[in-house]
Amino acid sequence: MPGDLCTRFTRCAGLCAFAVAVWWGAAVTMAGTAKASDAPQGPPPSPVVTAQARLGKAALQNVFIGTIRFPEVSEVAASVAGRVERIAFEEGDSLSAGHVMVVLDTDLLTKALESASAQHAQTLTDLESARLEFARMDTLYRSKSVSEKEFDEARLRMQGLQQKAHASKAEAERLRLEIAKSTVRAPFEGVVLQRSASRGEWVAPGTVVATVAHNAYVEAMVEVPQSVMGFVRPGQDVVAAVGGTDYPATVTAVIPQGDVSTRTFPVRVRLKNGKHLAQGMEARVRLPAGAEADAVLVPRDAVTVSQGQTVVWIVQQGEAHAVHVTVDAWLGSEVAVSGTGLSEGAAVVVKGNERLRPGQRVTEGR
Structure with missing residues (x-):
């Protein structure tokens, strides 16, 4: 047990x-x-949009520094004498063509016009009387009832009144024109740079009342060396950077008169003004500095700045890699770049590249 x-x-x-x-x-x-x-498990892949780098033609570009200026600046002056009654603008105002700027007092001119109009009306009455008298004298002269002297006196009196009527009419029209010109208007669409008149001030014909600049577009003048001059021609589309913003521009003139001391030649480019550009601003104009050659072209959005360096992000086997590049030319929506590791057909990131890190997993979209 x-x-x-x-x-x-x-x-x-x-x-x-x-x-x-x-x-x-x-x-x-x-x-x-x-x-x-x-x-x-690690962060999820970052979504990006890519485009293919392509092979194209581009000319190496250099940057030339110039100054923005308005192509047309007018010192608007009074056409007639008068006392300034009203000012309808201030410095910096944008004006349309024909905008009323200054109104002069027209009291004296109005009274003078009334007098001239009355004189013209009286002259017309006298002329009508002289015509009737001449018609009677003509009938009497034909019937030998009056002398030739009397006939000539009637004819000359009528002709004199005809000339007087023309003169009085012209005087009245001149006064009407002076009254109209007593209102000073903007000669074109633009911006007021300076006001030179005040209310109550007496102005004479030719007195400047304002300075107005036509600002629908602006120009930049740059100096280029003779080695570059041969590659620049009127009509070329270029890019001008002003205040960190790129503006499309067009070469309007290559002036064949250089500076003997520097051997440079002036080139004028035109920029469409979005009302943000002002005379005196610095413009950095990119101009072709060589002949066209094969180049790798990528969309402008593919070029970014990372840690102070210009880079293009490419996607290889689902990972993002930064390629350090040099921008050789700006061609509208594309740029010509050169850099080790970037070639035709590479998948370059155009959206989402601002947040990438080397080796980061990504998912591509087109």
């Missing part, structure tokens, strides 16, 4: 030990699985 109890106890202890071992193994496995599921 004691032997049976001992055997049972031994069997029970073995089963308990086996159960504990199974439970411990399961707990360790579950803990390992939980740790594996909690392990970081």
